[in-house]
Amino acid sequence: MFNFIKKIANGIEIHTLRTKLIISFLIIGLLPILLFGFLSFNVYSGAINDRINNYSQEMVNRMKRDLEDYITEVERFLSKEQDFYINQFIKLTQANDFRNSRKYAFRIWEDFNNVKQLRPGLKDVAITFQDGRRISSYGTYNIDIDNFKESLYADESDETFFTQPYINYFQEEVVTVARYYYPEIAEENVLISADIDLDVLADLTDFNLGEKSYFLIADQNGDIIYHPEKSKIGERSFYYSDGFPDRKVSLKGEQYLLTSTYSEVTGWYIISMASADEVEAELNYITNLTIYMTIIVLILIILLTLYLSSSLSKPIQKLQELTHRASENDLSVKIEISGDDEIAELGQSFNKMIRRINKLMEQNVREQKFLRQLEMESLDNQIKPHFIYNTLDLIIGLLENKDFDRATHMVEALGKFFRLSLSHGKEMVLIRNEIKHVKNYLFIQQFRHGEEYEYIIDIEDPEIMDKHIPKLILQPIVENSIYHGLLPADKKGLIIIKGLRKNKNIYFKIVDNGVGIAPEKVEEINKILKGELKIDDQQKYFGLRNVNQRLKLMYGGNSGLKVESVENEKTMVTIRIDQRGGK
Amino acid sequence: MFNLYSCKNNANKILLFVVLFMIIMCFSADAGAEISSKNTADSDKMTIAFVPRSLENPIFLDAFEHSQKKAVDLGINLEWLGSFSFDSEKQIKIIDSLIERKVDGMIISVNDTPKYDRIINRAMEAGIAVATFDADAPNSNRIFNIGIDNYEAGKVTAEGLLKVLDQKNIDYNDPDQELRTMIMTGVKGALNLEKRINAFLDTVADTNIVIEDIVENQDNVNLAVELLEQYVQKNPDIDIIFFVGGWPFYVPAEALPNFRNWAQNGGVAVGIDIFYDALVLQDRGLIHYLVGQDMATMGSKGLSTLYNYIKYGVKPPEYIKTGLEISNQENLDRLLRIHQPWRVK
Numbered sequence: 001m002f003n004f005i006k007k008i009a010n011g012i013e014i015h016t017l018r019t020k021l022i023i024s025f026l027i028i029g030l031l032p033i034l035l036f037g038f039l040s041f042n043v044y045s046g047a048i049n050d051r052i053n054n055y056s057q058e059m060v061n062r063m064k065r066d067l068e069d070y071i072t073e074v075e076r077f078l079s080k081e082q083d084f085y086i087n088q089f090i091k092l093t094q095a096n097d098f099r100n101s102r103k104y105a106f107r108i109w110e111d112f113n114n115v116k117q118l119r120p121g122l123k124d125v126a127i128t129f130q131d132g133r134r135i136s137s138y139g140t141y142n143i144d145i146d147n148f149k150e151s152l153y154a155d156e157s158d159e160t161f162f163t164q165p166y167i168n169y170f171q172e173e174v175v176t177v178a179r180y181y182y183p184e185i186a187e188e189n190v191l192i193s194a195d196i197d198l199d200v201l202a203d204l205t206d207f208n209l210g211e212k213s214y215f216l217i218a219d220q221n222g223d224i225i226y227h228p229e230k231s232k233i234g235e236r237s238f239y240y241s242d243g244f245p246d247r248k249v250s251l252k253g254e255q256y257l258l259t260s261t262y263s264e265v266t267g268w269y270i271i272s273m274a275s276a277d278e279v280e281a282e283l284n285y286i287t288n289l290t291i292y293m294t295i296i297v298l299i300l301i302i303l304l305t306l307y308l309s310s311s312l313s314k315p316i317q318k319l320q321e322l323t324h325r326a327s328e329n330d331l332s333v334k335i336e337i338s339g340d341d342e343i344a345e346l347g348q349s350f351n352k353m354i355r356r357i358n359k360l361m362e363q364n365v366r367e368q369k370f371l372r373q374l375e376m377e378s379l380d381n382q383i384k385p386h387f388i389y390n391t392l393d394l395i396i397g398l399l400e401n402k403d404f405d406r407a408t409h410m411v412e413a414l415g416k417f418f419r420l421s422l423s424h425g426k427e428m429v430l431i432r433n434e435i436k437h438v439k440n441y442l443f444i445q446q447f448r449h450g451e452e453y454e455y456i457i458d459i460e461d462p463e464i465m466d467k468h469i470p471k472l473i474l475q476p477i478v479e480n481s482i483y484h485g486l487l488p489a490d491k492k493g494l495i496i497i498k499g500l501r502k503n504k505n506i507y508f509k510i511v512d513n514g515v516g517i518a519p520e521k522v523e524e525i526n527k528i529l530k531g532e533l534k535i536d537d538q539q540k541y542f543g544l545r546n547v548n549q550r551l552k553l554m555y556g557g558n559s560g561l562k563v564e565s566v567e568n569e570k571t572m573v574t575i576r577i578d579q580r581g582g583k
Numbered sequence: 584m585f586n587l588y589s590c591k592n593n594a595n596k597i598l599l600f601v602v603l604f605m606i607i608m609c610f611s612a613d614a615g616a617e618i619s620s621k622n623t624a625d626s627d628k629m630t631i632a633f634v635p636r637s638l639e640n641p642i643f644l645d646a647f648e649h650s651q652k653k654a655v656d657l658g659i660n661l662e663w664l665g666s667f668s669f670d671s672e673k674q675i676k677i678i679d680s681l682i683e684r685k686v687d688g689m690i691i692s693v694n695d696t697p698k699y700d701r702i703i704n705r706a707m708e709a710g711i712a713v714a715t716f717d718a719d720a721p722n723s724n725r726i727f728n729i730g731i732d733n734y735e736a737g738k739v740t741a742e743g744l745l746k747v748l749d750q751k752n753i754d755y756n757d758p759d760q761e762l763r764t765m766i767m768t769g770v771k772g773a774l775n776l777e778k779r780i781n782a783f784l785d786t787v788a789d790t791n792i793v794i795e796d797i798v799e800n801q802d803n804v805n806l807a808v809e810l811l812e813q814y815v816q817k818n819p820d821i822d823i824i825f826f827v828g829g830w831p832f833y834v835p836a837e838a839l840p841n842f843r844n845w846a847q848n849g850g851v852a853v854g855i856d857i858f859y860d861a862l863v864l865q866d867r868g869l870i871h872y873l874v875g876q877d878m879a880t881m882g883s884k885g886l887s888t889l890y891n892y893i894k895y896g897v898k899p900p901e902y903i904k905t906g907l908e909i910s911n912q913e914n915l916d917r918l919l920r921i922h923q924p925w926r927v928k
Contacts, residue, residue: 085927098651099923102644107927109638113667138677139638141662142630170680 017316021309022302029301037290044286053246056259056272059207063215066204068265070196071177074122075160075265077115078179078192085111086127087183089135094186105135112137121200123172127181128191138170148191152178153219155267162266165198165225165233173198173233175225198233201226205270210278212254218244218269225268237271244269248276315343319350331358367553374550375427377542378472391444410447413440421472428468431499431506435459438474438497445482453486453493453512460500467506469577470550476543477510477561477573485514485571505558508575517565525563547575556581631889632662632681633882634691636718636802637669641833641925642856643692646716646882653883657890662686669770669802671698678702681711688712688889690729693720695774712893716881718775726892729885729903731876733775736855736907737782737827743872743909744823744853745790751851753822755790763795764823765814769802769830776827779855783825795821800830807831808838815845822851829856829873833926836867843869857910859922866915875908 080086085107092101112125116137126136132145152161163176178193205215205226217226222240224232239249244260255276260269315335322333331354335347391414398407420437423429429437435457442455455478459465478495486493491513498509517525525541527533529548535541544561551559558578565571633650635643647663654661664681666673671694679702681689688711693699695718703723706713712726719728748755748762755762766783768776784794798814800807807830815821826832832854836843846852846869854861857875864870884903891897910918 096651096655098648102648103923103925103927105647106638106641106644106925109667113638137667139662139664141632141664142660169684170677171683 016313018309018313021312022305025305025308026298026301029305030298033294033297033301037294041286041290048286052257052274053259056257056274057261060215060259060261060270060272063204063207063270064261064263067201067217067268067270068263070119070121070200070204071266073119074177074194074196075179077119077125078160078177078181078194080181080192082184086181087185090127090129090183090186090188090190093129093133093135094188105140108135109137109139115194119194121197121203122194123174123197124168124170124195126193126195128193130188130190136169141169143169152176155265162219162268164219164223168195173230175201198226198230202228210275212275212278213256214273216271216273218271220267220269222269239271244271249273312343315347319343319347322350326354326357331361371427371550371553374546374553375470375472378476378546378550390448394448406447410444413443416440417444421475423471427470429471430465431459431467431469432465434469434471434474435465435497435499437472438478441475441478442495445479449482449487453482453495455495455497457497458499460498464499464501464506467579469506470554473547473551473575474508474510476547477508477575480543480573481510481512481514481571485512485516487514489514504579506577506579508577509572510575511570511572513570516567516569516571517563518567519565522563522565529561529563544573551575551577554581555579628658628660629688629890629893630660630662630686631688631690631886631893632664632686633716633886634674634677634681634689634693635663635665636674636692638665638667639804640669640802640830641860642829642858642876642878643717644925645858645878646885648882649879650882650886653886657887659886659890661886671696675699675702678706682706682709685709686711688714688893690714690716690885690889692717694718694770694772695720695722695777696772697722699723712889714885714889714892716885717876717878718773721774727888727899727901727903729881729888730775730905731907732904733778734782736874736876737779738786739907739909740779740825740853740855740872740874741783741786743874743911744787744792744825744851746911747851747853747871751849753851755787755792757791760791762790762792762822763818763820764792764825765795765818765821766797766825766827767807767811767831768797768799768827770799773802779827783827792823802830804830804833808834812839812841815841815850819845819848821845824850824852824854826852826854826856826870829854829858829861832856832858832861832864832870834860836864836869839864839869843867846870857908857918857922859919859924860926862910862915862919862922865910866919873910875910877905877908880905 085104089101089104089108092098092104108127115125116122124136124138126134128134128143128145128148130145132142132148134141134143151163151166153163154161159179161178163178165173165175168174168176172195174195174197176193176195178191180189181192182189201217205217207215214228216224216228216232216237218224218237218240222237222244224235224237227233237244238251239258243262244258246257246259249256249258251273257274257276258271259274260271262269319335322335325333333354334351337344337347337351391410395407395410395414398404398410417437417440420429420433420440423433439457446453446455474497478497481495482493486495494513496509496511498507498511500507500509524533525544528535528541529544544563548561551561555578558581559576562574562576563571564574631654633646635646637643650663651661653659662681664677666677674691674693675698678689678691682702682705689706691703691713693703693715699720700723703713703720703725707724713723714726715728715730717730719725719730721728745755753762754760764787766780768780770776780797795818796814798810800810811824811831815824831839831842842852852870853872853874854870855874855876857873861870861873865873884905888897888899888903892899908918
């Protein structure tokens with residue numbers, strides 16, 4: 001898994017600073033938005049669901065109240081104690097006394113029609129005899145009493161009866177509410193009933209829950225009493241389950257929120273069917289709004305991210321490019337600085353660094369050139385015509401004296417001397433070879449000057465023999481010792497060359513027991529060597545200054561020469577090579 | 584062995600079973616749909632429905648009473664159905680429900696308008712025998728009409744008026760002194776009422792009686808009282824009022840103060856329809872001459888005639904006339920004893 005992510009990350013160059021910035025900004029920007037959107041959506045959807053449930057419950061409760069108020073009023077009318085006119089009508093009708101019953105009939109018609117006027121939605125009010133004769137607000141007629149009684153079912157009080165919806169005598173869709181009436185003056189009881197228009201139930205349930213949402217009324221058995229689709233009236237409801245518990249139900253592939261209440265007055269359930277689609281339409285709106293807002297914010301974040309990452313990474317990319325070019329030896333690069341932020345400071349530092357490198361490069365070139373010049377001068381100094389001619393004259397004298405062995409040695413020593421001086425043009429040579437070079441020189445000079453002096457070469461640390469040092473370091477010093485120390489003295493001369501290593505420094509001490517140097521002169525020489533004193537005559541102390549300058553160029557200021565002398569006793573030149581400063 | 588006879592026998596049994604099952608299913612489906620669609624407990628009885636113009640008009644109570652008596656005698660399920668106040672739409676709806684329930688016959692009091700003709704014809708086409716009583720629809724296919732000779736009633740009323748004027752020494756021939764008259768009728772289009780008005784106008788044509796206004800009360804008793812009171816208050820100088828029907832006579836004299844004042848100041852009122860309340864008003868001097876209809880005969884004879892037509896195919900004459908009753912000062916006391924008050928005290 002990690003490898004897979006890594007592959008994808010590599011695929012989209014996640015390692016680039018710009019990509020990292022984009023991803024970081026996106027995560028920082030997007031996560032809060034998504035979190036906020038998710039939370040607010042959940043909170044809002046919960047609130048809407050609660051509101052719909054409360055609204056549905058409130059609606060069905062209100063319908064229940066309205067329905068019970070209406071039915072109670074009808075029941076109050078039907079619950080007559082004793083009515084003189086009805087009693088008289090019943091008695092006279094049972095006796096077929098039409099002459100006297102007609103005025104009571106008229107009165108009953110009048111009363112019943114007044115009741116209809118006062119109770120909108122009442123289609124008919126009637127008194128029905130046990131034989132099916134009926135007087136109602138529409139006159140007198142006969143009904144099938146057995147069928148009518150069969151259709152009645154009692155409410156919880158067992159005193160009021162209801163029918164299922166049906167088409168009444170006048171082709172009207174009604175529900176009948178009935179109660180028994182027991183006249184005092186007649187043996188036979190009658191039924192007083194009221195036909196309630198189904199439109200009353202429609203009006204009671206005429207609350208707008210939505211286009212698909214609706215209300216229905218069902219009896220205790222779940223048989224539908226009112227439904228907006230009239231064909232459903234009388235059918236057993238699918239959702240009846242020992243009542244109508246509140247829940248989510250499915251109808252024709254759609255979800256509905258069922259909310260119900262039970263009316264004890266009527267024994268009916270008032271049921272709200274709120275379409276989940278319509279309820280969630282508002283949620284969908286919020287969902288879409290959240291999505292659109294998230295997309296807009298996402299686009300804004302992406303644009304902002306691109307801008308920010310670009311503005312941040314572009315100078316860095318430029319810096320990277322220029323650094324790369326600089327690393328490829330293009331030191332002409334320069335960053336155009338704009339602004340004063342950290343990246344601008346970095347650019348300034350980069351430019352400063354490039355300038356410094358350029359200066360150092362130029363300095364190095366100058367120093368190398370100077371070093372070459374010093375080397376050449378050192379070589380020139382060695383190939384003095386006088387030295388060569390005398391040496392060659394000595395060799396000729398030896399050949400004339402047929403001292404071939406010594407002549408051979410001289411030629412050999414001279415050849416080695418020059419060969420080691422040139423060292424195939426190399427700048428650095430092994431100390432071993434430098435020592436050999438000095439030995440050759442001393443051999444030649446000893447022969448030339450009649451062995452007036454001895455020399456000792458003492459290398460304390462043999463390991464330094466394999467170290468490299470600039471060539472022609474020792475010979476000029478030894479030459480000075482011979483010509484300025486030993487030859488002017490009237491005693492047997494001795495030159496000691498010591499080589500040692502101490503604390504990463506290689507020291508060579510060239511000591512002679514010659515005439516020495518006056519202290520003020522020693523001081524002058526050392527000042528010149530330290531650069532504290534300038535001289536106009538470039539030939540003055542040429543050998544010392546040449547070696548000293550070369551060492552300082554190659555090994556830094558700590559390296560160089562130091563002269564110590566006791567007049568008429570000895571002179572010691574110390575060569576210090578600080579290896580830590582070597583190039 | 585394959586038995587062709589037994590196979591055929593089995594097929595017949597299955598067919599019989601299927602037919603019986605279908606018949607049972609049809610009946611059971613009907614019973615569930617309409618609780619009261621079956622007419623009576625005794626469905627063998629003939630059912631004939633009377634449809635008066637309204638229940639609130641007590642003039643029909645005589646017909647109601649006597650039709651019930653006759654129904655008992657003939658063993659008929661009698662229905663008496665109507666809207667409380669006259670409403671042609673509701674009346675047609677009631678007739679429509681009777682057609683739906685397939686009653687055997689109906690006797691109705693209607694307006695002479697095409698929509699009534701259509702519903703009557705539809706009932707006839709459905710096999711329901713239809714007759715009219717009181718008000719007729721002669722352009723329909725109804726079998727017969729039973730009622731008074733409305734032209735005669737109007738004529739007799741006009742003649743009675745002239746007699747009253749004579750008794751009051753009011754000259755109805757003086758061309759220089761017009762007797763301004765208001766006619767109160769029910770609704771235009773009621774043929775019986777139109778005939779009465781025409782007869783009245785024909786009879787007084789050669790007099791100085793002139794018709795000032797014709798007021799329609801929409802067959803509504805309460806509206807009739809209200810219109811009458813308003814009219815005489817606005818037109819106290821009106822000389823004569825002819826009531827084509829007895830709509831405003833159902834209230835006591837105290838309920839007609841303007842009309843009473845007008846009568847006491849010499850106004851002459853005549854009208855058609857005799858019943859107890861109208862006679863009381865006549866007795867108190869508010870009305871001077873009444874011509875009555877024999878509504879009882881309309882109820883009883885109308886029912887028996889239609890019964891005979893349905894049961895025995897006895898074709899009645901198109902018009903069956905019932906007699907007129909006249910109420911004047913000479914027979915008023917006797918009539919007050921005969922006619923019963925319709926209102927429950």
